[in-house]
Amino acid sequence: MTASPARARILETAARLFYAEGVHAVGIDRIIAEAGVAKATFYHHFPSKDDLVHAYMADQSMRQRATATRALAAEPREALTAIFEDMCTFGTGPTYRGCPFVNAAAEYPDPAHPVRQTIDEHRRWARGVYRDLLVASGHPDPDRTADILVLLKDGLFVGFELDEAPNVRTAVRAALDKVLAEPAHATASGRHRTGVR
Amino acid sequence: MTASPARARILETAARLFYAEGVHAVGIDRIIAEAGVAKATFYHHFPSKDDLVHAYMADQSMRQRATATRALAAEPREALTAIFEDMCTFGTGPTYRGCPFVNAAAEYPDPAHPVRQTIDEHRRWARGVYRDLLVASGHPDPDRTADILVLLKDGLFVGFELDEAPNVRTAVRAALDKVLAEPAHATASGRHRTGVR
Amino acid sequence: MTASPARARILETAARLFYAEGVHAVGIDRIIAEAGVAKATFYHHFPSKDDLVHAYMADQSMRQRATATRALAAEPREALTAIFEDMCTFGTGPTYRGCPFVNAAAEYPDPAHPVRQTIDEHRRWARGVYRDLLVASGHPDPDRTADILVLLKDGLFVGFELDEAPNVRTAVRAALDKVLAEPAHATASGRHRTGVR
Amino acid sequence: MTASPARARILETAARLFYAEGVHAVGIDRIIAEAGVAKATFYHHFPSKDDLVHAYMADQSMRQRATATRALAAEPREALTAIFEDMCTFGTGPTYRGCPFVNAAAEYPDPAHPVRQTIDEHRRWARGVYRDLLVASGHPDPDRTADILVLLKDGLFVGFELDEAPNVRTAVRAALDKVLAEPAHATASGRHRTGVR
DNA sequence: ACTAGCGGGACGACCCGTTTGT
DNA sequence: ACAAACGGGTCGTCCCGCTAGT
Numbered sequence: 001m002t003a004s005p006a007r008a009r010i011l012e013t014a015a016r017l018f019y020a021e022g023v024h025a026v027g028i029d030r031i032i033a034e035a036g037v038a039k040a041t042f043y044h045h046f047p048s049k050d051d052l053v054h055a056y057m058a059d060q061s062m063r064q065r066a067t068a069t070r071a072l073a074a075e076p077r078e079a080l081t082a083i084f085e086d087m088c089t090f091g092t093g094p095t096y097r098g099c100p101f102v103n104a105a106a107e108y109p110d111p112a113h114p115v116r117q118t119i120d121e122h123r124r125w126a127r128g129v130y131r132d133l134l135v136a137s138g139h140p141d142p143d144r145t146a147d148i149l150v151l152l153k154d155g156l157f158v159g160f161e162l163d164e165a166p167n168v169r170t171a172v173r174a175a176l177d178k179v180l181a182e183p184a185h186a187t188a189s190g191r192h193r194t195g196v197r
Numbered sequence: 198m199t200a201s202p203a204r205a206r207i208l209e210t211a212a213r214l215f216y217a218e219g220v221h222a223v224g225i226d227r228i229i230a231e232a233g234v235a236k237a238t239f240y241h242h243f244p245s246k247d248d249l250v251h252a253y254m255a256d257q258s259m260r261q262r263a264t265a266t267r268a269l270a271a272e273p274r275e276a277l278t279a280i281f282e283d284m285c286t287f288g289t290g291p292t293y294r295g296c297p298f299v300n301a302a303a304e305y306p307d308p309a310h311p312v313r314q315t316i317d318e319h320r321r322w323a324r325g326v327y328r329d330l331l332v333a334s335g336h337p338d339p340d341r342t343a344d345i346l347v348l349l350k351d352g353l354f355v356g357f358e359l360d361e362a363p364n365v366r367t368a369v370r371a372a373l374d375k376v377l378a379e380p381a382h383a384t385a386s387g388r389h390r391t392g393v394r
Numbered sequence: 395m396t397a398s399p400a401r402a403r404i405l406e407t408a409a410r411l412f413y414a415e416g417v418h419a420v421g422i423d424r425i426i427a428e429a430g431v432a433k434a435t436f437y438h439h440f441p442s443k444d445d446l447v448h449a450y451m452a453d454q455s456m457r458q459r460a461t462a463t464r465a466l467a468a469e470p471r472e473a474l475t476a477i478f479e480d481m482c483t484f485g486t487g488p489t490y491r492g493c494p495f496v497n498a499a500a501e502y503p504d505p506a507h508p509v510r511q512t513i514d515e516h517r518r519w520a521r522g523v524y525r526d527l528l529v530a531s532g533h534p535d536p537d538r539t540a541d542i543l544v545l546l547k548d549g550l551f552v553g554f555e556l557d558e559a560p561n562v563r564t565a566v567r568a569a570l571d572k573v574l575a576e577p578a579h580a581t582a583s584g585r586h587r588t589g590v591r
Numbered sequence: 592m593t594a595s596p597a598r599a600r601i602l603e604t605a606a607r608l609f610y611a612e613g614v615h616a617v618g619i620d621r622i623i624a625e626a627g628v629a630k631a632t633f634y635h636h637f638p639s640k641d642d643l644v645h646a647y648m649a650d651q652s653m654r655q656r657a658t659a660t661r662a663l664a665a666e667p668r669e670a671l672t673a674i675f676e677d678m679c680t681f682g683t684g685p686t687y688r689g690c691p692f693v694n695a696a697a698e699y700p701d702p703a704h705p706v707r708q709t710i711d712e713h714r715r716w717a718r719g720v721y722r723d724l725l726v727a728s729g730h731p732d733p734d735r736t737a738d739i740l741v742l743l744k745d746g747l748f749v750g751f752e753l754d755e756a757p758n759v760r761t762a763v764r765a766a767l768d769k770v771l772a773e774p775a776h777a778t779a780s781g782r783h784r785t786g787v788r
Numbered sequence: 789a790c791t792a793g794c795g796g797g798a799c800g801a802c803c804c805g806t807t808t809g810t
Numbered sequence: 811a812c813a814a815a816c817g818g819g820t821c822g823t824c825c826c827g828c829t830a831g832t
Contacts, residue, residue: 144367148375150368152352172348203790246826434811
């Protein structure tokens with residue numbers, strides 16, 4: 001289908017540069033140079049830079065969904081902690097540069113822009129995953145709690161970029177525990193997990 | 198001191214435009230046009246665009262500190278909720294465009310850049326405020342809890358920009374309650390507030 | 395001979411686009427896309443864009459000659475009026491965009507360019523037709539009058555593009571009458587035409 | 592007012608190049624190089640190339656109006672022949688490249704484009720001048736005759752570009768004589784057709 | 789101290805005509 | 811017939827200096 005090697009090289013190069021340096025800061029010339037393609041080839045696959053940015057966003061979303069799908073194999077509660085652990089691991093990587101969606105949104109102020117809509121869609125998906133897992137795990141208030149988990153997710157993405165990673169990781173684990181803890185009186189099912197991972 | 202009306206107009210205009218549209222997306226020419234100053238005047242006060250961005254960051258930090266100082270008059274616990282309520286109110290404003298520091302960081306990937314250092318400093322200040330208030334309110338684990346409040350703060354800034362404001366607000370209040378709740382057994386000083394505002 | 399269907403489609407498409415939008419404004423990619431041929435096929439039939447432009451000019455000339463040939467069946471005098479009526483009819487068509495040769499000359503300033511030479515040749519042919527018809531109709535000054543008819547032809551082509559068609563048509567008919575009118579004293583052959591068409 | 596030397600140099604250079612080589616064929620870079628201005632200066636005075644083209648058209652129109660105004664000092668009939676003689680003289684100049692308006696129209700197919708509207712306005716002015724002079728000279732049919740003079744004008748502009756100048760000049764003079772010749776009473780051969788169509 | 793304008797040159801996105809391989 | 815490569819060209823914007831005038 002879309003199995004053009006040139007297109008793949010362009011998208012991969014763009015993803016790396018856009019994420020590392022920002023969308024506006026990376027020019028087409030640089031992308032085609034590092035991808036080793038001709039200008040005409042680039043514009044054949046992506047009629048405009050915005051189309052490339054859009055494809056970059058869609059690609060990021062697809063990758064995160066694939067990663068999450070793997071975590072979804074476990075039990076609901078474990079899946080949730082696994083997802084957040086995965087994000088923490090990602091956040092401590094050498095190339096980490098924050099959340100690609102939040103960063104892109106910072107450069108695309110117009111909420112009606114296609115890039116923003118792709119971001120919105122991704123966020124709805126992420127919240128949906130949290131909610132579904134909470135429902136499956138029998139959480140009494142999955143909707144509100146999913147919203148809180150989204151807060152936590154965004155906070156950790158920012159934190160790993162701008163604060164000290166170990167502290168962030170510790171705080172994320174503590175916060176997740178607090179959020180997933182049953183409301184005080186309903187502590188029937190003893191929850192014995194004493195350390196994620 | 199720096200009470201030049203021209204300089205103030207430049208900074209105010211730049212702050213408005215940088216925040217609303219992003220730093221890279223706003224050119225010097227546009228700033229001087231909308232500020233109604235001459236180019237020479239601009240470069241007299243700000244030797245380079247980066248200097249202006251730096252001043253913009255410092256100015257944002259100063260404003261947030263002034264706002265927080267007002268909230269600090271109340272009791273520690275009240276002060277904390279007031280601070281988060283203020284941020285929620287800010288997040289629902291018509292010109293809201295996310296956290297200026299997070300947005301700027303998205304456009305300045307180099308952690309060694311002066312702009313990033315100003316951001317770091319601001320974040321250290323914010324965390325310090327949270328920690329101090331937690332200490333003053335007798336919280337048993339002020340350091341880790343301050344880290345969690347930072348997560349919450351960043352999450353809400355992102356959420357108000359990219360998600361539905363009412364849901365975010367509700368989630369923030371619930372999360373703050375959870376975070377500030379006394380660990381079950383140690384409920385000496387009964388804090389009976391069951392819902393902010 | 396040159397009965398390749400691909401070639402014909404290319405030439406037809408190019409003629410339509412060149413005439414409607416100008417030569418420089420239409421790119422090869424657009425032509426091959428709208429003609430539905432491959433790039434290699436295009437460059438097989440037309441080694442360069444200039445060759446295509448040249449073929450476009452030659453084609454236009456051939457078509458005009460074919461049209462004129464039909465009019466030449468009539469009596470000389472009638473043939474002349476028929477030729478100008480044909481041009482007026484052409485000038486009021488929905489796709490009319492002026493004289494293709496004049497338009498092309500506007501984009502090819504160099505008189506030595508092959509395109510220009512094709513234009514020159516076409517104009518010599520047109521003037522020759524006028525002169526021959528004037529001679530055949532017994533006009534006393536066919537050479538100078540042919541030059542005047544060329545002026546009229548060019549004027550009407552411009553007029554139909556840039557002025558109001560009905561006024562132009564009326565003016566063309568009146569001018570043609572004036573031009574073809576016998577000089578006062580030499581009114582031998584009564585000319586009985588009482589209304590073209 | 593608009594007495595900026597840089598702007599004047601740009602416009603003068605653009606007029607020369609646009610007229611000699613065509614609008615699309617001349618790039619901004621070339622204009623600013625030959626005018627000796629900076630790109631920023633160019634875009635300060637002309638926000639886009641189209642604005643420059645528009646100014647070029649308006650400038651040409653103004654110049655032709657100024658030239659015509661000088662000829663208008665004479666008696667109506669003399670003024671008309673002077674105007675056409677002026678155009679013939681212009682047409683035989685070394686830099687002659689046809690009518691700037693017709694050439695520009697060839698490159699701007701859209702009749703709604705500002706450039707085209709400037710052209711339309713100029714043509715209305717020219718026809719108005721002819722008509723006024725015909726009225727002042729007591730011509731019995733100034734409106735239709737003005738239309739014919741427009742035909743003649745356009746024809747001569749094209750002819751001087753694409754045909755042999757001396758023949759064109761002769762033909763123009765002869766045609767002008769025919770067009771301005773007093774009707775009826777000064778001629779033996781009555782003109783029987785009193786209204787085409 | 790402030791304004792207005794101009795010069796400079798690098799870079800932005802995007803399109804051009806053309807050739808080659810498959 | 812399609813995809814890719816190529817290099818140069820298009821218009822336009824960038825940040826930044828400098829000079830002259832008030």
